[in-house]
Amino acid sequence: MNLNDLQALMGEAIEIDEYRDLWVVDLGNTARAAPLLGEARRMADSLGAYLHYVGPADSGEAIALGADRVHPLAAAGADAAVATLAALFANAKPEFVFLAADETGNEVAARLAGRLHGGVVLNCIALRLDEAAREVVASHPVYDGAHYLDSAVTAKPQIFTVRPEIFPMPARDSGRTGEVEPVAASEPEHPSRDTGPAAHTPPATPLHKAARVVAVGRGGNDAATVEVARLLAAKLGAHFAGDRSAFDSGWIGKEDIVGVIGTEIAPDVYIAAGIWGDTLHRAGTEGAKFVVAIHPDASAPIFNAADAAVVGQPKDVLPRLLALL
Amino acid sequence: MNYDLPPEYNALRRMLREFITEEIAPVAKKIDEDSVVPPELIRRMGDVGFFGVPFPREYGGMGAGELGYCIMMEELNRVCPSVATIIGAHIGIGVMSLYLDGSKALQQKYMPDLCSGRKIAAFALTEPNAGSDAAGIQMRATLEGDSYILDGQKMWITNGPIADVINVLALTDPALGARGGATVFAVEREWAGYTPGKPESKMGLHGSPTSLLNFDEVRVPRENVVGQIGLGFVTFMKALDIGRASLGAATLGGAQASLEASIRWARTRQQFGRPIAHMQSIQFMIADMAAEIEALRALVYRTAWLIDNGRPFIKEAGMCKLLGSETASRCIDRALQIHGALGLSRDFTIERGFRDARISEIFEGTNEIQRIVIASELMQGVGVRIRP
Amino acid sequence: MRLLVLLRQLLDPAGMLVNRKAGKVFVNREEYMINPADKRALEAALQIKDATGAEVVAAAVGPARTEDALREARALGADRAILIKEDVAAPAGRFYEALCDSLGDVDLILTGDSALDTGEAVGPQLAEMVNMAFLGNAVQCALEGAVVRIVRRDVRDATQRAYNGVEADLPAVVTVTRSGPTPRYPHGGAIIEMYRDPEAVEIMTAADLGLDDSALQPAVVERGQSFPPEREFGKQMTVEEIAERMTP
Numbered sequence: 001m002n003l004n005d006l007q008a009l010m011g012e013a014i015e016i017d018e019y020r021d022l023w024v025v026d027l028g029n030t031a032r033a034a035p036l037l038g039e040a041r042r043m044a045d046s047l048g049a050y051l052h053y054v055g056p057a058d059s060g061e062a063i064a065l066g067a068d069r070v071h072p073l074a075a076a077g078a079d080a081a082v083a084t085l086a087a088l089f090a091n092a093k094p095e096f097v098f099l100a101a102d103e104t105g106n107e108v109a110a111r112l113a114g115r116l117h118g119g120v121v122l123n124c125i126a127l128r129l130d131e132a133a134r135e136v137v138a139s140h141p142v143y144d145g146a147h148y149l150d151s152a153v154t155a156k157p158q159i160f161t162v163r164p165e166i167f168p169m170p171a172r173d174s175g176r177t178g179e180v181e182p183v184a185a186s187e188p189e190h191p192s193r194d195t196g197p198a199a200h201t202p203p204a205t206p207l208h209k210a211a212r213v214v215a216v217g218r219g220g221n222d223a224a225t226v227e228v229a230r231l232l233a234a235k236l237g238a239h240f241a242g243d244r245s246a247f248d249s250g251w252i253g254k255e256d257i258v259g260v261i262g263t264e265i266a267p268d269v270y271i272a273a274g275i276w277g278d279t280l281h282r283a284g285t286e287g288a289k290f291v292v293a294i295h296p297d298a299s300a301p302i303f304n305a306a307d308a309a310v311v312g313q314p315k316d317v318l319p320r321l322l323a324l325l
Numbered sequence: 326m327n328y329d330l331p332p333e334y335n336a337l338r339r340m341l342r343e344f345i346t347e348e349i350a351p352v353a354k355k356i357d358e359d360s361v362v363p364p365e366l367i368r369r370m371g372d373v374g375f376f377g378v379p380f381p382r383e384y385g386g387m388g389a390g391e392l393g394y395c396i397m398m399e400e401l402n403r404v405c406p407s408v409a410t411i412i413g414a415h416i417g418i419g420v421m422s423l424y425l426d427g428s429k430a431l432q433q434k435y436m437p438d439l440c441s442g443r444k445i446a447a448f449a450l451t452e453p454n455a456g457s458d459a460a461g462i463q464m465r466a467t468l469e470g471d472s473y474i475l476d477g478q479k480m481w482i483t484n485g486p487i488a489d490v491i492n493v494l495a496l497t498d499p500a501l502g503a504r505g506g507a508t509v510f511a512v513e514r515e516w517a518g519y520t521p522g523k524p525e526s527k528m529g530l531h532g533s534p535t536s537l538l539n540f541d542e543v544r545v546p547r548e549n550v551v552g553q554i555g556l557g558f559v560t561f562m563k564a565l566d567i568g569r570a571s572l573g574a575a576t577l578g579g580a581q582a583s584l585e586a587s588i589r590w591a592r593t594r595q596q597f598g599r600p601i602a603h604m605q606s607i608q609f610m611i612a613d614m615a616a617e618i619e620a621l622r623a624l625v626y627r628t629a630w631l632i633d634n635g636r637p638f639i640k641e642a643g644m645c646k647l648l649g650s651e652t653a654s655r656c657i658d659r660a661l662q663i664h665g666a667l668g669l670s671r672d673f674t675i676e677r678g679f680r681d682a683r684i685s686e687i688f689e690g691t692n693e694i695q696r697i698v699i700a701s702e703l704m705q706g707v708g709v710r711i712r713p
Numbered sequence: 714m715r716l717l718v719l720l721r722q723l724l725d726p727a728g729m730l731v732n733r734k735a736g737k738v739f740v741n742r743e744e745y746m747i748n749p750a751d752k753r754a755l756e757a758a759l760q761i762k763d764a765t766g767a768e769v770v771a772a773a774v775g776p777a778r779t780e781d782a783l784r785e786a787r788a789l790g791a792d793r794a795i796l797i798k799e800d801v802a803a804p805a806g807r808f809y810e811a812l813c814d815s816l817g818d819v820d821l822i823l824t825g826d827s828a829l830d831t832g833e834a835v836g837p838q839l840a841e842m843v844n845m846a847f848l849g850n851a852v853q854c855a856l857e858g859a860v861v862r863i864v865r866r867d868v869r870d871a872t873q874r875a876y877n878g879v880e881a882d883l884p885a886v887v888t889v890t891r892s893g894p895t896p897r898y899p900h901g902g903a904i905i906e907m908y909r910d911p912e913a914v915e916i917m918t919a920a921d922l923g924l925d926d927s928a929l930q931p932a933v934v935e936r937g938q939s940f941p942p943e944r945e946f947g948k949q950m951t952v953e954e955i956a957e958r959m960t961p
Binding site for chain 1: 726729731733738804806827829830831832833834836837838839840841842844845846847848849850852853862864866867868874875876877878879880881882885892895930931932933934935936937938939940941944945946947948949950951952953954955956958959960
């Protein structure tokens with residue numbers, strides 16, 4: 001029985017300003033919100049608290065995935081979600097609130113924290129519950145993921161947006177029972193208005209600043225495979241480049257040579273297809289944060305710098321990769 | 326004693342470094358290959374104040390003094406000596422002679438455009454027959470009514486092909502010669518009879534154009550006399566004295582770039598199963614470079630302080646140019662050795678740095694002249710007067 | 714028309730070295746910079762100033778060194794700069810809420826979408842605290858009369874390449890991403906001037922803003938740091954695994 005039930009039973013307001021229960025807020029992307037239910041269920045069990053789900057999913061489904069109480073809320077924009085949830089939470093006083101970390105989730109979470117004078121940690125990649133302190137210590141990336149801060153919220157409610165991919169989809173338990181409580185929708189006081197598609201051309205990124213680079217070398221490549229690599233680059237929004245051997249083969253221009261002789265790069269993702277990876281090349285790419293190397297020869301030094309190694313012919317691997325994207 | 330820069334100079338250096346890294350570094354190689362600095366880059370640099378660092382705000386300068394100017398030259402030459410040389414010739418000697426001795430009217434006429442980079446200045450002293458022997462100039466300026474008629478030729482003039490305002494030294498009294506008979510004139514590019522030559526083909530500094538200047542009966546109004554009639558040689562020598570400190574700052578940047586590249590390559594390059602950084606031969610070269618650079622840095626910034634505080638600085642400025650250019654040459658030579666064959670590749674920075682460094686031992690007074698300047702300053706103290 | 718731009722000063726990562734194995738962040742050069750997204754928010758504000766003549770007030774919460782960020786903002790063109798000189802651990806939103814009250818008529822507040830060093834998003838929190846409309850993640854921002862219009866990446870578009878327009882009536886809070894307008898460079902002379910002008914930055918404290926100790930309690934505290942796993946080179950991956958890494 002929660003506080004609201006007790007109040008209803010006694011027919012009078014009970015003055016307790018204690019925050020309780022865990023809430024998972026689903027703003028419409030249920031596939032991303034559902035994994036949070038599983039993790040929050042475990043926390044609710046160890047805290048002896050209820051787990052609420054507020055969102056558009058089928059009530060039975062949300063209960064089967066771990067919710068005790070379901071508050072049906074149709075997907076709407078951030079403004080409407082904030083207005084409704086702020087009113088709901090002002091009354092319900094949740095102890096913990098979890099949302100999926102995406103643009104909308106982060107916006108709604110932070111706005112709720114402002115409205116409710118709570119605290120929020122965004123984009124968490126790990127949650128650790130401290131039962132005694134009744135707080136969650138959340139790891140979240142800073143400096144573009146160079147490292148993580150482990151932060152706790154000392155205000156109430158404690159709000160977190162969580163990268164859903166870190167938790168597995170919870171097992172369905174169709175035997176679970178729960179309740180459904182309607183939500184009174186509130187209108188936003190200062191709504192924003194969508195004015196439709198807009199033109200925006202991001203400034204062209206030069207090779208040395210590209211966030212993604214697909215580069216080819218002569219190892220196992222031929223002109224037809226290079227064209228596949230070019231398509232792959234286009235698909236990924238990546239800069240198409242190559243090593244010195246690709247330039248010698250006439251596949252790329254001189255300005256697109258990657259390496260110490262050529263252009264030094266530091267992209268988030270670097271796909272090296274058929275690149276042998278001598279010192280001159282690797283020294284010019286050592287800032288790359290995630291390196292995919294595809295080369296037919298397992299002894300190619302590029303593999304010593306590869307986070308993902310595929311020993312194989314680019315002409316076999318690249319079309320498969322392209323098809324999967 | 327306080328070796329920390331005042332906070333405004335740290336902030337200035339940070340801004341300059343960001344601009345240079347973002348806007349100039351990516352095109353430095355192309356500037357060398359195409360032998361031209363894009364006018365758009367010049368315009369953008371002008372907007373930020375590169376072309377007027379030491380000059381007052383009222384003229385559109387930065388008001389950052391010699392210290393700010395040295396910081397800018399160090400940062401610029403670290404990345405692109407061609408652009409640094411354009412600006413060094415513009416500010417350090419070109420505009421400087423106007424600023425030191427020009428009339429208020431002349432300064433007001435030219436300095437706002439010069440400080441913003443909308444116009445480029447040149448300093449024209451050297452002639453085909455007067456290099457180190459600067460007093461041997463032969464160019465004539467003859468009074469005719471209210472104007473002087475300039476006739477002659479200047480040579481190896483940095484910014485010659487692109488300069489809009491040329492400060493030129495000519496003999497107004499050939500009998501007295503350069504000392505007492507020479508005068509500085511501010512000449513505009515459009516004036517009849519003035520023809521800059523085609524850019525010289527040089528070993529280095531490809532983006533910094535150098536040329537002959539032809540003066541065929543160029544009519545210069547009397548108000549364009551810079552400083553006093555007959556004392557032009559003094560004006561030019563003063564400008565050169567100051568220019569040497571900032572030239573030293575530029576060489577400091579070049580030497581620093583050599584050191585940074587060497588450290589990085591020593592860590593990257595593996596031979597005999599480990600990075601070459603582990604070899605004493607490499608360590609010694611790097612240590613020597615670092616020690617010399619540190620000494621140079623101390624000298625350059627102390628000299629800037631002397632200038633900004635109105636202290637005597639001629640000897641120290643000569644030392645900046647002498648020690649700086651030789652340090653930079655030694656450092657780039659060691660850097661090339663450390664980089665091996667890669668150092669010789671035109672597709673890598675060391676080769677360009679090597680070509681660009683050597684001129685510093687020659688221009689704005691050869692190092693031999695610097696030694697004479699330093700020696701004469703020292704000998705004065707014991708009553709010996711040296712004249713080159 | 715008055716625009717308030719919120720700036721955060723943070724350690725420049727160029728001087729930092731993260732050692733995952735040792736579980737340590739080494740600070741080789743202690744240099745500070747304006748949060749990159751905040752700098753773009755400032756640029757958006759300055760473009761509005763250029764177009765409409767609006768007054769731009771830059772504000773920051775932090776220790777004395779934060780003055781550097783505000784002097785930079787002044788050099789870039791901000792008309793006023795206010796430093797709320799307090800420990801950054803306190804929630805910045807409370808200070809800015811009080812600052813808005815103290816300034817009166819603030820029409821538009823601009824700031825970055827999040828802080829590079831903490832991941833904190835001040836803008837959306839503040840919007841609710843001061844009861845203004847909120848427009849997040851702008852890549853463009855313009856004023857038309859009493860309406861603010863932004864362009865942002867369309868969150869409904871899976872390809873992440875479509876943009877849509879959103880507008881709101883003033884007063885409003887807008888956050889700008891690191892894909893926002895490219896910041897201008899200040900004139901070097903303006904930097905020198907703003908450092909030599911003792912009044913370039915106005916200093917306020919919590920007491921000046923009428924905030925007591927309860928407002929200075931942090932809402933989020935740092936309990937420690939953790940690190941991504943060390944990179945493992947040469948690990949074989951299937952094409953399917955790689956494809957999964959590549960999709961947003």
